[in-house]
Structures are given as structure tokens and as C-alpha cells.
Amino acid sequence: xxxxxxxxxxxxxxxxxxxxxxxxxxxxxxxxxxxxxxxxxxxxxxxxxxxxxxxxxxxxxxxxxxxxxxxxxxxxxxxxxxxxxxxxxxxxxxxxxxxxxxxxxxxxxxxxxxxxxxxxxxxxxxxxxxxxxxxxxxxxxxxxxxxxxxxxxxxxxxxxxxxxxxxxxxxxxxxxxxxxxxxxxxxxxxxxxxxxxxxxxxxxxxxxxxxxxxxxxxxxxxxxxxxxxxxxxxxxxxxxxxxxxxxxxxxxxxxxxxxxxxxxxxxxxxxxxxxxxxxxxxxxxxxxxxxxxxxxxxxxxxxxxxxxxxxxxxxxxxxxxxxxxxxxxxxxxxxxxxxxxxxxxxxxxxxxxxxxxxxxxxxxxxxxxxxxxxxxxxxxxxxxxxxxxxxxxxxxxxxxxxxxxxxxxxxxxxxxxxxxxxxxxxxxxxxxxxxxxxxxxxxxxxxxxxxxxxxxxxxxxxxxxxxxxxxxxxxxxxxxxxxxxxxxxxxxxxxxxxxxxxxxxxxxxxxxxxxxxxxxxxxxxxxxxxxxxxxxxxxxxxxxxxxxxxxxxxxxxxxxxxxxxxxxxxxxxxxxxxxxxxxxxxxxxxxxxxxxxxxxxxxxxxxxxxxxxxxxxxxxxxxxxxxxxxxxxxxxxxxxxxx
Numbered sequence: 001x002x003x004x005x006x007x008x009x010x011x012x013x014x015x016x017x018x019x020x021x022x023x024x025x026x027x028x029x030x031x032x033x034x035x036x037x038x039x040x041x042x043x044x045x046x047x048x049x050x051x052x053x054x055x056x057x058x059x060x061x062x063x064x065x066x067x068x069x070x071x072x073x074x075x076x077x078x079x080x081x082x083x084x085x086x087x088x089x090x091x092x093x094x095x096x097x098x099x100x101x102x103x104x105x106x107x108x109x110x111x112x113x114x115x116x117x118x119x120x121x122x123x124x125x126x127x128x129x130x131x132x133x134x135x136x137x138x139x140x141x142x143x144x145x146x147x148x149x150x151x152x153x154x155x156x157x158x159x160x161x162x163x164x165x166x167x168x169x170x171x172x173x174x175x176x177x178x179x180x181x182x183x184x185x186x187x188x189x190x191x192x193x194x195x196x197x198x199x200x201x202x203x204x205x206x207x208x209x210x211x212x213x214x215x216x217x218x219x220x221x222x223x224x225x226x227x228x229x230x231x232x233x234x235x236x237x238x239x240x241x242x243x244x245x246x247x248x249x250x251x252x253x254x255x256x257x258x259x260x261x262x263x264x265x266x267x268x269x270x271x272x273x274x275x276x277x278x279x280x281x282x283x284x285x286x287x288x289x290x291x292x293x294x295x296x297x298x299x300x301x302x303x304x305x306x307x308x309x310x311x312x313x314x315x316x317x318x319x320x321x322x323x324x325x326x327x328x329x330x331x332x333x334x335x336x337x338x339x340x341x342x343x344x345x346x347x348x349x350x351x352x353x354x355x356x357x358x359x360x361x362x363x364x365x366x367x368x369x370x371x372x373x374x375x376x377x378x379x380x381x382x383x384x385x386x387x388x389x390x391x392x393x394x395x396x397x398x399x400x401x402x403x404x405x406x407x408x409x410x411x412x413x414x415x416x417x418x419x420x421x422x423x424x425x426x427x428x429x430x431x432x433x434x435x436x437x438x439x440x441x442x443x444x445x446x447x448x449x450x451x452x453x454x455x456x457x458x459x460x461x462x463x464x465x466x467x468x469x470x471x472x473x474x475x476x477x478x479x480x481x482x483x484x485x486x487x488x489x490x491x492x493x494x495x496x497x498x499x500x501x502x503x504x505x506x507x508x509x510x511x512x513x514x515x516x517x518x519x520x521x522x523x524x525x526x527x528x529x530x531x532x533x534x535x536x537x538x539x540x541x542x543x544x545x546x547x548x549x550x551x552x553x554x555x556x557x558x559x560x561x562x563x564x565x566x567x568x569x570x571x572x573x574x575x576x577x578x579x580x581x582x583x584x585x586x587x588x589x590x591x592x593x594x595x596x597x598x599x600x601x602x603x604x605x606x607x608x609x610x611x612x613x614x615x616x617x618x619x620x621x622x623x624x625x626x627x628x629x630x631x632x633x634x635x636x637x638x639x640x641x642x643x
Contacts, residue, residue: 038351041358042176046129049136053129060122061181065188067118071111072196072328078104080321130174137173140361141165149367150435154394160234161363163241164356172357176350179343186336186343193329193336200312200326204305208330211301212337214294219345222287227349229279231356236276243269298334305330367434367455374454377461382411383446383548383579385432390441392431392602400439401427402602409595411548414580416590418620419599425583426467428599429553432581433462460486463547467554469538471529473521476507476537477514483541493544500570501540506533549579568592587624596620 046054081101098105145162152158194205230237243265246252256262309326369375377383385408392402402424409415417425430436431443434450443450450458463483472479480497481489494514498504510516510527517523529537542550552571568589571580582589590596591610598606598613598620606613606620613620 035348035351038354038358039176039180039347042173042351042354043180045137045173046133046177049133050129053125053132056125057129057177057181058184060118060125061185062188063118063185064122065185066192067111067115068189068332069192069196071115072193072325072332074104074107074111075328076321076325078108078321079324080319126174126178129177133174133177137357141357144361144363147365148363149365150430151366151395151437152363155396158363159238161356161360163238164234165360167356172350172354176347176354179346179350182343183340183347186339190333190336190340193332197326197329197333200309204308204330205333207301208305208333209337211298212334212341215291215298215338216341216344218287218290218294219341220348222283222290223345223349225283229283233276233279236272239272240269240276243272302330302334367437369454370449370451374457375448375452376454376457377445379460379548381548382577383461384408384410384444385549385579386444387428387431388442388444390431390438390443392427392436392439400602402431402438404441405602405604407597407604407607409579409581411579412577413595414575414582414593415595415597416582416584416593417597417599418584418587418590418623422601423599424602425599426553427602429464429466429551429581429583433464433551434458461548462551463542463545463549464551465538465542465553469535469541471519471534473517473519473526475512475515475517476510479518479537480514480540480544483544484546487544487546497540497544498537500543501536501538502570503533503536503540506536547578549581550575551581553583554585587627590624598623 043054046057078101081104148158194209197205197208246265247256247262247269256265306327309323309330312326387405387407390402390405391400393400405428407415417428419425427436431438434443434453434455437451445453445458445461470482472482474482477489477494480494480503481487483497487493491514495504498507498514506529507514507516511525517526518529520526520528539552542552550571582593584590594609596606596608596610596613597604598618600619606616606618608616610624614624
């Protein structure tokens with residue numbers, strides 16, 4: 001049976017297309033309703049970010065719509081006045097010319113000044129709105145990411161949502177808002193100029209508006225096609241981002257150069273781009289040619305109306321200002337209708353893309369308490385963790401990574417998980433900490449299903465170092481303090497944790513000690529640590545937490561044998577009254593453990609102490625003696641590193 005994979009593309013805005021003609025009105029109504037709902041959601045985002053900015057944009061759009069009509073009437077009266085002066089011939093100097101039209105000139109100046117100031121203010125408000133709204137949306141995205149289940153990150157469909165949400169956050173919302181207010185101001189202007197033109201002929205505005213409809217339909221059609229294409233080819237865009245990031249990632253650059261992988265990666269990037277661009281180019285060309293034909297029809301209608309205006313003004317004994325007013329109205333209607341069509345298409349396309357962000361923000365969280373009110377674990381107390389017939393498979397797969405696993409560990413006990421790569425050791429850690437929920441069976445904490453506990457309170461029980469621990473571009477002290485941001489960050493607490501993780505030695509040799517910035521991502525004086533130093537720092541972070549349950553997942557892979565043994569000695573001393581769990585390929589860590597669990601393909605195959613399992617001469621015995629022989633061989637050859 002094929003795994004259930006989430007679809008990477010949806011038709012239009014998620015609505016099923018009508019199969020019968022009678023279904024079309026309902027389909028269109030749902031489309032309009034969906035469009036309106038998404039548009040008002042975007043407006044609500046701006047309101048959340050800054051109500052003042054939204055109010056300012058509404059006022060500016062209204063004024064921007066009225067001003068062109070006022071300007072057209074001022075220009076008409078001014079032209080008619082000047083034309084009257086020319087016809088009368090009654091002027092003998094500068095003042096005799098200016099005086100009759102002085103009031104109109106002042107009005108013209110005021111209009112131009114206000115228009116210029118309005119443009120500047122609108123640019124400022126738009127720029128400020130862009131920063132504020134983008135920041136607000138990014139905060140919503142990262143706040144949502146904080147609560148998203150770890151299992152979601154295993155889904156390609158989720159990565160599509162995340163990539164789309166991040167991409168759209170900095171572009172779409174403010175672009176949609178600008179286009180929306182452009183439609184509002186343009187609509188006000190169009191209504192005003194239609195009223196002006198209707199005084200000449202009621203048919204003229206109807207003709208010019210009707211001529212714009214084909215262009216609008218073409219715009220909407222291709223915006224929808226563009227949305228569907230980009231949604232369908234999200235995989236190729238993510239591949240392009242991935243390959244381009246590889247080439248500029250400082251952690252990859254050494255291997256890229258030494259293995260001469262540059263051209264190979266670039267070829268893969270070009271291949272992804274070719275697949276992405278192939279259909280997009282055709283879309284762009286087809287839209288362009290269609291728009292040329294539509295524009296030709298529109299211009300023919302416009303030219304015919306210009307000729308009619310000229311005939312009407314001359315035949316009706318009108319003045320040059322009247323001709324200017326009516327032709328200006330025609331030009332303005334043409335321009336503003338085009339703006340409305342383009343802006344509305346932009347809004348429509350943008351609201352479809354906003355679905356990407358909404359999909360991400362609506363990602364369902366399943367790792368939540370199963371009871372109300374949730375249980376709160378006893379911090380600082382003794383605990384028992386029990387796996388009871390636990391099985392687990394990753395979403396979208398059919399194979400159990402963990403199968404029918406049962407085990408109990410209590411405070412004062414140290415458990416070492418042993419097994420080959422892919423045995424399921426790290427997955428067990430994620431189930432123990434409720435980063436995942438079991439597919440079958442249950443994990444119990446102190447006799448209660450782990451699902452019954454408040455998740456945040458539950459996480460406070462654990463101090464953990466994963467294989468892929470965090471390397472934060474901050475100071476040394478902050479990297480340690482991140483182990484428990486709720487704890488008072490005194491110098492003594494931080495130094496004690498560093499000593500426990502065997503990190504104090506190298507920290508004291510750094511230029512700024514505990515305040516040394518790490519990595520050169522932001523600071524020129526930043527220090528790049530070695531793999532072993534980072535690992536010691538991650539151990540210090542785990543010890544800083546003072547957790548009831550300490551988990552180390554491959555905590556010493558980058559340390560030499562002596563540093564590793566020192567870490568284990570300190571760890572056993574600090575964790576003697578706690579639950580401690582190790583995952584390590586170096587089986588020397590298992591010798592003093594109270595329990596050793598051997599995992600093979602997700603199943604518990606052996607359980608006991610070191611001496612018990614060695615006496616059994618089973619899988620653990622084979623793994624330990626094989627590794628021990630390598631140490632012996634290394635010693636005989638005069639080396640000190642067996643692995």
C-alpha cells in the first residue's frame with residue numbers, strides 16, 4: 001500500500017470546479033466569498049500590526065481618489081480663462097494677464113502642492129507599513145513554529161507550507177494592501193470622471209468601461225494560472241534554494257572544494273531551474289500576446305471616443321477647457337481602469353498565495369495534553385519512566401521504527417541505549433521526551449500516560465544533548481544559559497555548568513572568556529570553536545538546566561578518550577539521584593550503567609548490566625568485544641584513537 005503523501009498542489013483556491021452550468025453561479029459566489037475573506041484577513045493583519053497605519057492608508061487613498069477630479073476642474077477653468085483672455089485681446093502687461101486668473105493660479109498651486117505632499121506621505125506610510133506588517137507576520141510565523149509538532153518537520157508537505165509562508169511574508173501582504181488602497185482611490189477617481197463624462201454623453205463612460213472588461217478577464221485568468229503553476233512547482237523552487245545555499249554555506253565549502261563538487265551542484269541547480277522555468281516561460285509569453293490583442297481593441301474604442309469628444313465640443317460651441325476636461329476624463333478613466341484591473345488581479349493572486357501562509361498558521365498541533373486540566377510533573381522529585389508495548393512509525397511511512405518496545409527506568413538508574421546506526425535509539429529519546437507520540441502503546445511518567453501532562457512543564461524535566469545540538473551565534477555564557485532561560489544567570493551558575501561539562505578549560509583561554517562571541521556570523525572578533533569544544537559547551541548547557549532526567553545522545557563523539565572519560569565520571573556523579581540516559585557508540589560508557597538496552601531494528605533484544613550481558617555472550621558481547629579489540633590493536637600499534 002502506497003504511503004499517504006500530502007498533495008503539493010491544489011486547484012485554484014481549493015474549490016472544486018463546477019461540472020454543470022447550473023453550478024457556475026454558486027462556484028463564482030464561493031470564489032468571491034473566499035477572495036473577500038482572505039482580503040479582510042490581510043486587512044486585519046495590518047490592523048493588528050498598527051491601527052494607525054491602516055487608518056492613515058484609508059484616508060490617503062480617499063484623498064488620492066478625489067484630488068485628480070479637483071485638479072481636472074481647476075485645469076478646465078484655467079484653460080477657459082486663458083482662452084478668453086486670448087480671444088479678447090485685452091492685455092497690456094504682466095499684471096493685466098495674471099490678475100483675472102490669479103485665484104485659479106493659486107488654486108492650481110495649492111492642488112499641485114497638496115498632490116506632491118500626498119505622494120510623499122503615501123510613500124512614507126507605505127514604507128513604514130511594509131516594515132511593521134512584515135515584522136508582525138514574521139513574528140506570527142516564528143511563534144507558530146514554536147508550537148508546531150516535531151513530526152510536522154518530517155513531512156515534505158509541511159516544508160512546502162513553511163517555504164511558502166516565509167517567502168510570502170516579506171512581499172505579499174503589503175503589496176496586497178497597497179494594491180487594495182490603489183483600487184479604492186482609483187475607483188473614487190473613476191466614479192468622478194464617469195460623472196464628468198456623462199454630462200457629455202451617458203454612453204461614453206459605459207463604452208470605455210466595457211472595453212476594459214476583456215483585459216480584466218485576461219489578467220484574472222493568468223494570475224490564477226500563475227498561482228497554480230508556482231504552487232505545483234514548489235519542489236523545484238525549494239531545490240533551487242537548497243542547491244544555492246549549499247554553495248554559499250561555510251560549513252559545506254571545505255568539502256565542496258576538496259571533492260570538486262561545485263560544478264555538480266551548479267548542474268543540479270540548473271536542472272531544477274530548467275524544470276521550473278520550462279512551463280513558466282510559456283505562461284508569460286501567452287499572457288503577453290493575449291494582452292497585446294486586448295490592448296488593441298481597447299485603444300480602438302478609446303480613439304473613437306476621443307473623436308466623438310472633439311466633435312461634441314466643437315459642434316456644441318464648447319471651449320478648449322471643456323475639451324481638456326472631457327479628454328482628460330477619458331484618459332483618466334482609461335488609466336484608472338487599467339490600474340484597477342492590474343491591482344485587482346494583484347490582490348486576487350496575492351490572496352491565493354496568502355493561503356500558503358494560512359496553511360502554515362493552521363498546521364494542527366497534536367502534541368497537546370489529553371486531559372483538562374493537564375497534570376503537572378513534580379520538579380526535583382524522583383521519577384519513573386515506562387515504555388509499555390510502544391511502537392512508532394514516521395508519518396507517511398509503513399515501517400515501524402520502534403516495535404513493541406517495553407522498558408522501565410527510575411531515578412538513580414543509568415540507562416545506556418546500544419545498537420547500530422538506524423536501530424531507533426534517537427527515536428526512543430524523542431518518544432521519551434514527547435517530541436513524538438507513539439503510534440501504538442504508551443509512555444508512562446510516574447504511572448500516568450505522558451500525554452496527560454502539560455507539555456511545557458513536562459519539557460522542564462529534561463536536560464538533553466542531541467547529536468545535532470545547537471550552535472548559537474551568541475556569547476559563550478548565553479550558549480550555556482540557553483539550557484534554562486528561566487534560571488537566574490549568575491556567573492557562578494554558568495561557571496559551575498561549564499566545569500561540569502569540562503568546558504571551563506578552553507573557555508578561560510578565549511579572548512573574552514565567557515563573553516566571547518561565537519562564530520563570525522555577526523561579529524568580526526567572533527571565535528570559531530572546534531567540534532569537540534562545541535560538544536563540551538552543549539554538555540555544559542545540559543548541566544546548567546539542573547533537570548530531573550538527563551539525556552545524552554552521542555554526547556562525546558567529537559571528544560578524545562581522556563576528555564570522554566572525564567565527562568562520564570562527572571556525569572555519573574552529578575546524575576546519581578536522577579534518571580540518566582545515554583546513547584553512545586563507545587561502549588566504555590556502558591560498563592558502569594545500571595541498565596543496558598540493546599536495540600536492533602527498533603526492538604529490544606537484550607537488557608541487563610554489563611556483566612550480565614557479557615556473560616550472556618549475545619549481541620552486546622559481540623559489539624563490546626569487537627570494539628575492545630580495536631582499542632587493543634590501536635594500543636599495540638602505538639596510537640591513542642581507536643575510532
